[in-house]
Amino acid sequence: MATIHFRAEETTVRKALLAVLFAICPVLANIPAVSADTRSDPVGNYIVVLDDDQNAQTVASAHAQAHAASVGHVFSHALTGYAARMTRSQAAAVAADDRVRWVQPDGVAKISIQTFPTGINRVDAETSPTARVNGVDEPMNVDVAVLDTGVDLDHPDLNVYVAGARNCSDGTSADDGNGHGTHVAGTVAARDNLQGVIGVAPGARIWPVRVLNNRGFGFFSQIICGIDYVTANADQIEIANMSLGGFGTDDGACGTVNGDAMHQAICSSVAAGVTYVVAAGNARDDAANHIPAAYDEVITVSALADFNGFPGGSGRRTCRADVDDTIANFSNFGADIDLIAPGTCILSTWRVGRYTTISGTSMASPHVAGGAALYKVTNPAASPAQVKSALQNAGTLNWTWPADDPDGAQEPLLNVATL
Missing domain, CATH: 3.30.70 (Alpha-Beta Plaits)
Incomplete structure (x- = not known):
């Protein structure tokens, strides 16, 4: 019986990109x-x-x-x-x-992380009429669930809806003992409070849904528990971010053909009105080989290497070796990619009230989740498919598309200036 490992895409400045091994059970x-013999x-x-x-x-x-x-x-x-x-x-x-x-x-899940956010500047969040980046700290009327290692429940730079916290992992709390989930939450929605960092949708309510433990591991059942919880609260939660990935495929039938319970759960949740944004994965592979990135029902996000927050490829390398303004050298690619967003050297919130810089498609995904949140503020009745289409139409091709891009297609770069 194969073990399935999931990972939330992540790499610290001091660590190399973690490799992931996954297999379908x-x-x-x-x-x-x-035999009832416990050995067999x-x-x-x-x-x-x-x-x-x-x-x-x-x-x-x-x-x-x-x-x-x-x-x-x-x-x-x-x-x-x-x-x-x-x-x-x-x-x-x-x-x-x-x-x-x-x-x-x-199955078993594990995180795989890779980071002013220069990303906020690159997607023009500071010019969004809905984000209203003006130093006035006020909550935004939109709810985003972060299915991850939990979220720092009392981080001063986050609007955490503590009453909505859910722990599907070990322990008794949805508080983040790892840091990855808090980092994701900050990119989505860090407050415009003149301190720390700022998110794409400043002040959006964050629902912490802990599906991975402090080491970044969790079972499929725990992830489904999180999806189940989000679905039960679909009348309140508009967006869900899942920076998780493993080897697998989309059967085109919501998991009913290949026996994928997580796929069926996500399909049901999307049908209930929740927009899911997921990381493409960090294996430099076709995203069609990775789930949930391969699922057609989600918004799959690859990572742009960006070191200065501007187009043109003039950024000097900072936390990692990569080529500025191109697809990150670790990012998955392919026809299942819906958008690309900044994913290298992203500064964001961290556990116990701190901040740190990391890289990965996990860092790209929450930029798009924040963009989806902005769109839902002004278009509350929009379906998940309409949210995806709106973000793609608002995107730009103003990034350096390399001739050797393996999938031969340039995805739109998230831009929220008009959202």
Whole structure:
């Protein structure tokens, strides 16, 4: 059984870009029964996907009693199902239930990070009529969920909606013990309060949804728990940022063909009106090979190497070796990329009230999430597809497109000057 690793795209100034190994876990539609000997029938973590017309809690409780499954998260909004700890033979027995669509091994998630934000200047956030960057600190009427390592709940530069915090990982709090999620939140929405940094949508309400632990790891079930929570609050949350990625593909059927529960959950959440913005990945590979970047229902963002916040390629390298104003040398590419945004040497908020500079497609994605938030402020009824189209139409090709760009297509660079 393969282990699936997820990562939130990240690299510190002092560390090299982390490599990621991912594999797709098989769906356990018909698992053969094996010996009860614990050496041949080990206990593992599983995700059980039920028929949509089932009551997830009722079925989960029945399975816990009948098959001794140790039930964890129960999903009832973005996905009908539950997560459980059980043996392989117990999972096979559960899979045989007519109410069950499929059972799959749970996956593991891990962060992979890569950073005035020069990015704010590069996307012209300071000229946005909605952002109104004028040194007046006021909340913006839009809500953005950050599915990540949590968010520093009392960072002075963030408008964190603490009552909306959700912890789907270990521990008891959605507070950020890593820093990555707080960095993402700052790029989206750091306050215009004349201190620290400023985000693309200053003062937007941040919903911290902790799906990765302090080391940046988490199970698929924890990520689905976060998506499920966002979907349950889709009447309040307009945007969700997910800087997560792993090897996988889009089956064109919301995960129902290849048994991808996370894809089905995201499709349901998008149908509920939430716009998802995701990182393309840092493997210098076709994004079609990575999920959720490959999903058609999300906005997938690659990273621009930008060192001075201006076009023209005249920026001097700062925190990393790269070519100014071109696609970052670590960024994924391909037909699934919807937008490109600054992703190198981005300064933003960090855990325990601090600030730091890091790089990655994880840093590019929240620029676009902030842009989506700006658009939703003035277009509250816009669907996720309309948000994507509006951002692409507002984008610019004013960046240096290299002749050796592997995908042969120049994506629009996020620009929020008119939003």
